[in-house]
Amino acid sequence: MNPLTAQDFTSDQDVRWCPGCGDYSILKQVQTILPELGRSPSETVFVSGIGCSSRFPYYLNTYGLHGIHGRATSIASGLKMLRPELSVWVITGDGDGLSIGGNQLIHLLRRNLDLQILLFNNEIYGLTKGQFSPTSEMGKHTKSSPWGSIDHPFNPLALALGADATFVARGLDRDPVHLRGVLKAAAAHRGSSLVEIYQNCNVFNDGAFEPYSDKKQRDLSRLMLETGQPLRYGAEGEWGIALDGLQPKVVSMAEYSPDDLWIHQPEDRTKAWILSRFFDEPIGENALPRPFGVLYAENRAIYEDLLHQQLRTAHEASPKHSLDALLAGNNTWSIES
Amino acid sequence: METTDLLQATVLFAGDSGDGMQLTGFQFSNTTAFQGNDLSTFPDFPAEIRAPAGTVSGVSGFKIHFGSVEIHTPGGEADTLVAMNAAALKKYLEEVKPRGLVVVNRGGFDAKNLHLAGYDDGAQPLEEAKARGFEVIEVDMSRMVREALLDSGLGTREAERSKNMFALGLVYWLYQRDLAPSERFLQQRFHSKPEVLQANLKVLKAGYHYGETAEIFNHRYHIGPAALPAGRYRNITGNEGLALGLIAAAEKAGLRLFYAGYPITPASDILHELSKHKERGVMSFQAEDEIAAVTAAIGAAFGGGLAVTATSGPGMALKTEGIGLAIMLELPLVIVNVQRGGPSTGLPTKTEQSDLFQAVYGRNGEAPLVVMAAQSPRDCFDAAYQACTLALEHMVPVILLSDGYIGNGAEPWKFPAAEALRPIMPPLFHGDSTYRPYERDENHVRTWAWPGQEGAQHRIGGLEKQDGSGNVSYDADNHQHMVRIRAAKVARVAESMPEARIELGSEQPDVLVVGWGSTHGAIRTAVQHLVETGAPVAQLHLRLIHPFPRGLETVLARAKTVLVPELNLGQLLEMLKAAYPSVDFRPLHKVKGQPFLASEIEARITELLTELAHA
Numbered sequence: 001m002n003p004l005t006a007q008d009f010t011s012d013q014d015v016r017w018c019p020g021c022g023d024y025s026i027l028k029q030v031q032t033i034l035p036e037l038g039r040s041p042s043e044t045v046f047v048s049g050i051g052c053s054s055r056f057p058y059y060l061n062t063y064g065l066h067g068i069h070g071r072a073t074s075i076a077s078g079l080k081m082l083r084p085e086l087s088v089w090v091i092t093g094d095g096d097g098l099s100i101g102g103n104q105l106i107h108l109l110r111r112n113l114d115l116q117i118l119l120f121n122n123e124i125y126g127l128t129k130g131q132f133s134p135t136s137e138m139g140k141h142t143k144s145s146p147w148g149s150i151d152h153p154f155n156p157l158a159l160a161l162g163a164d165a166t167f168v169a170r171g172l173d174r175d176p177v178h179l180r181g182v183l184k185a186a187a188a189h190r191g192s193s194l195v196e197i198y199q200n201c202n203v204f205n206d207g208a209f210e211p212y213s214d215k216k217q218r219d220l221s222r223l224m225l226e227t228g229q230p231l232r233y234g235a236e237g238e239w240g241i242a243l244d245g246l247q248p249k250v251v252s253m254a255e256y257s258p259d260d261l262w263i264h265q266p267e268d269r270t271k272a273w274i275l276s277r278f279f280d281e282p283i284g285e286n287a288l289p290r291p292f293g294v295l296y297a298e299n300r301a302i303y304e305d306l307l308h309q310q311l312r313t314a315h316e317a318s319p320k321h322s323l324d325a326l327l328a329g330n331n332t333w334s335i336e337s
Numbered sequence: 338m339e340t341t342d343l344l345q346a347t348v349l350f351a352g353d354s355g356d357g358m359q360l361t362g363f364q365f366s367n368t369t370a371f372q373g374n375d376l377s378t379f380p381d382f383p384a385e386i387r388a389p390a391g392t393v394s395g396v397s398g399f400k401i402h403f404g405s406v407e408i409h410t411p412g413g414e415a416d417t418l419v420a421m422n423a424a425a426l427k428k429y430l431e432e433v434k435p436r437g438l439v440v441v442n443r444g445g446f447d448a449k450n451l452h453l454a455g456y457d458d459g460a461q462p463l464e465e466a467k468a469r470g471f472e473v474i475e476v477d478m479s480r481m482v483r484e485a486l487l488d489s490g491l492g493t494r495e496a497e498r499s500k501n502m503f504a505l506g507l508v509y510w511l512y513q514r515d516l517a518p519s520e521r522f523l524q525q526r527f528h529s530k531p532e533v534l535q536a537n538l539k540v541l542k543a544g545y546h547y548g549e550t551a552e553i554f555n556h557r558y559h560i561g562p563a564a565l566p567a568g569r570y571r572n573i574t575g576n577e578g579l580a581l582g583l584i585a586a587a588e589k590a591g592l593r594l595f596y597a598g599y600p601i602t603p604a605s606d607i608l609h610e611l612s613k614h615k616e617r618g619v620m621s622f623q624a625e626d627e628i629a630a631v632t633a634a635i636g637a638a639f640g641g642g643l644a645v646t647a648t649s650g651p652g653m654a655l656k657t658e659g660i661g662l663a664i665m666l667e668l669p670l671v672i673v674n675v676q677r678g679g680p681s682t683g684l685p686t687k688t689e690q691s692d693l694f695q696a697v698y699g700r701n702g703e704a705p706l707v708v709m710a711a712q713s714p715r716d717c718f719d720a721a722y723q724a725c726t727l728a729l730e731h732m733v734p735v736i737l738l739s740d741g742y743i744g745n746g747a748e749p750w751k752f753p754a755a756e757a758l759r760p761i762m763p764p765l766f767h768g769d770s771t772y773r774p775y776e777r778d779e780n781h782v783r784t785w786a787w788p789g790q791e792g793a794q795h796r797i798g799g800l801e802k803q804d805g806s807g808n809v810s811y812d813a814d815n816h817q818h819m820v821r822i823r824a825a826k827v828a829r830v831a832e833s834m835p836e837a838r839i840e841l842g843s844e845q846p847d848v849l850v851v852g853w854g855s856t857h858g859a860i861r862t863a864v865q866h867l868v869e870t871g872a873p874v875a876q877l878h879l880r881l882i883h884p885f886p887r888g889l890e891t892v893l894a895r896a897k898t899v900l901v902p903e904l905n906l907g908q909l910l911e912m913l914k915a916a917y918p919s920v921d922f923r924p925l926h927k928v929k930g931q932p933f934l935a936s937e938i939e940a941r942i943t944e945l946l947t948e949l950a951h952a
Contacts, residue, residue: 065639
């Protein structure tokens with residue numbers, strides 16, 4: 001059999017996002033890595049909610065379900081419980097996953113079903129034409145917040161860690177190579193993988209992530225995480241992060257040696273917590289850069305394994321009775337004719 | 338001592354919600370079923386788990402109607418009330434027949450209990466009841482139980498907890514019931530607690546012997562076995578029967594049952610029952626909310642399971658959007674609504690039929706689905722099995738309406754043989770052609786391909802889609818076509834169901850009584866009584882409500898007047914009026930959280946007969 005290609009995962013439908021939308025890049029990276037995962041299109045299912053990102057399944061030649069707002073997570077949960085052998089992906093956005101679907105998202109994360117959640121964060125409602133979202137910054141002027149938003153934004157990765165997610169990562173639409181790496185790591189993880197992808201909405205929120213994508217700014221504002229490596233950033237790696245107790249601080253490599261730096265260990269929950277709080281605008285002296293890559297990965301029992309294990313144990317403990325025995329129950333009596 | 342032969346009797350056990358009245362009533366039902374009586378029960382308990390002890394709001398009751406004749410309702414007024422405290426008497430005395438028997442636990446009528454029950458200082462409710470003609474028997478059960486258990490090693494409080502068994506023993510004596518079934522039950526329940534077991538057995542017998550030796554009763558009653566159809570029987574509650582119907586349907590369809598629910602009164606027992614059957618591969622999922630429950634079920638339906646969710650009124654409201662999605666996806670899904678009093682939180686433990694409009698009409702868009710109703714506890718199995726059959730074979734969501742009255746009520750059930758159950762044949766895709774998700778058969782039913790099937794990959798969603806290909810389509814004509822075809826598909830379901838028929842009475846009645854759901858028993862009792870007197874009346878009860886069954890118009894047209902009794906303000910009535918404008922429909926509404934009494938329906942029919950006679 002010929003190896004699968006991106007073409008095998010591409011449907012015949014025209015892609016209908018706005019020209020220049022960050023979704024195109026994400027779609028391309030997903031189509032690029034899918035053939036490398038060892039699963040055929042027919043064993044792969046994409047489930048989405050509502051929003052621009054949720055059109056995603058139509059463009060893949062896999063099984064797909066475009067659900068209702070905020071509930072892709074629970075649709076995918078039911079599917080994965082019933083059919084644990086499938087490769088299941090959830091496509092959601094900041095409105096879909098963090099606003100209307102917040103409850104479903106956190107409960108999926110705590111249950112830890114083995115599926116991938118790609119959260120396209122553009123910090124705006126795009127499909128409804130530009131209202132502030134639960135990840136929009138305070139003070140944001142939109143159609144629904146002409147005086148500036150007074151909503152404190154969610155920190156999606158801290159939220160995921162708070163819900164005991166077992167895999168938490170961040171990628172960027174404009175860094176395709178890095179994004180593909182994150183996506184592959186998410187697919188390889190056994191458990192619920194939450195990947196927040198910074199996605200530019202060039203129509204309603206253009207440039208929201210420019211500090212992390214713009215070549216002139218990004219070296220000083222983003223921190224690319226690599227397992228086992230010290231946290232360093234800057235064009236020449238001239239800055240580092242050291243831990244002073246539990247307090248992260250920016251240090252100059254002119255004064256510090258790499259051995260003094262924080263070494264990235266994604267299995268360390270405490271460090272992941274601290275990394276998730278690198279969330280202020282990365283501007284100014286001592287500002288912490290925004291981390292990208294896998295912040296946290298933990299092996300924990302997955303829900304569908306536990307579920308099917310229970311079914312097997314119950315079955316073995318009590319060999320299947322006939323349907324007749326079930327219908328009769330334990331107490332019957334007869335009435336003679 | 339005289340023994341009086343009776344055809345039927347109604348006994349009402351009532352006490353504080355901590356007094357174990359539900360268990361007592363359930364034991365009495367079980368024993369009575371074993372003795373071959375037909376029966377029907379009605380548990381009536383407060384919404385609070387432990388409402389303040391001794392108060393009227395904390396009273397829990399269990400009514401059982403049994404007889405040597407056919408029994409269709411839990412009875413009207415009680416022949417015998419067992420009241421464990423003053424609050425129980427206060428709550429239920431008005432539901433006892435004139436001159437009826439009232440057995441009270443004297444210990445529950447001290448000054449404190451009278452005060453908690455809300456009687457005025459100095460009130461003497463027992464004396465007043467006697468003065469009104471009730472036969473009041475006072476037994477100091479609390480004291481007798483304490484004395485019987487002096488050497489049991491149990492503390493006073495623990496000993497007193499078995500006083501419900503004393504009451505049960507006493508009523509067993511009164512109605513000549515066998516102690517053995519309850520003894521067996523106690524042995525199973527308390528086998529790991531020998532002192533508690535011995536105490537309960539001793540107290541049960543003590544109650545029975547007290548009846549025999551104390552000469553407090555003037556009568557004993559004998560009710561012979563009923564002439565039920567031959568076969569094997571068990572007792573079943575509506576919720577249990579419904580759960581078994583779902584399991585049986587999944588096995589007969591060769592699918593895994595996937596049930597998702599969120600705890601809600603009075604539907605939770607379905608979740609509990611299904612959670613017991615993991616050995617059969619039943620997947621029960623307690624979701625984080627009602628929305629997750631219905632949408633997880635949709636995910637499972639997409640994956641090829643028999644997907645079911647159950648809830649009650651407020652939960653249905655939350656599931657609405659998900660149900661609309663299932664309609665659009667044309668996936669099989671069974672949604673059970675064990676109705677309760679509404680609106681909003683309403684009366685969680687009380688019964689009502691007020692969610693019919695919600696079931697038939699309550700979604701955005703033109704969103705038709707199949708709506709059907711179960712009519713009695715023993716009917717819940719068949720109703721669930723049929724709901725699954727229709728959902729799977731027609732690729733359509735089905736709402737099955739039950740309610741608190743039949744969900745919690747119990748009856749003897751002549752359970753079917755597994756081989757007698759009709760096989761269920763969902764329209765599976767066999768890979769013999771290019772898969773087009775919205776290609777339809779002559780009943781407008783699409784085929785079902787599951788993820789994992791090579792070459793049948795497809796994408797479906799809540800957006801309007803082109804018929805056949807299933808691709809997203811905003812085409813105007815296609816939308817109108819799809820709206821019509823979804824409606825036509827649902828209408829076609831009536832072809833798979835029996836025609837409307839009169840089940841009892843004249844084929845050309847002056848008054849035809851048309852009902853749905855749990856009112857069946859009360860209507861049946863009323864109509865039967867009138868038919869026996871030769872009155873030109875008849876009963877037709879709807880299983881299928883949307884669409885209406887075939888032949889309904891013909892049956893309705895043969896009646897002069899059609900009475901539609903409902904536990905709402907006339908929801909079926911409005912649907913019937915809209916569908917059959919030339920028929921003379923008359924309402925009978927009751928929205929008290931309680932089922933109809935047969936006498937209420939009979940009175941209304943009689944009124945209509947008189948009106949017709951004078952017309």
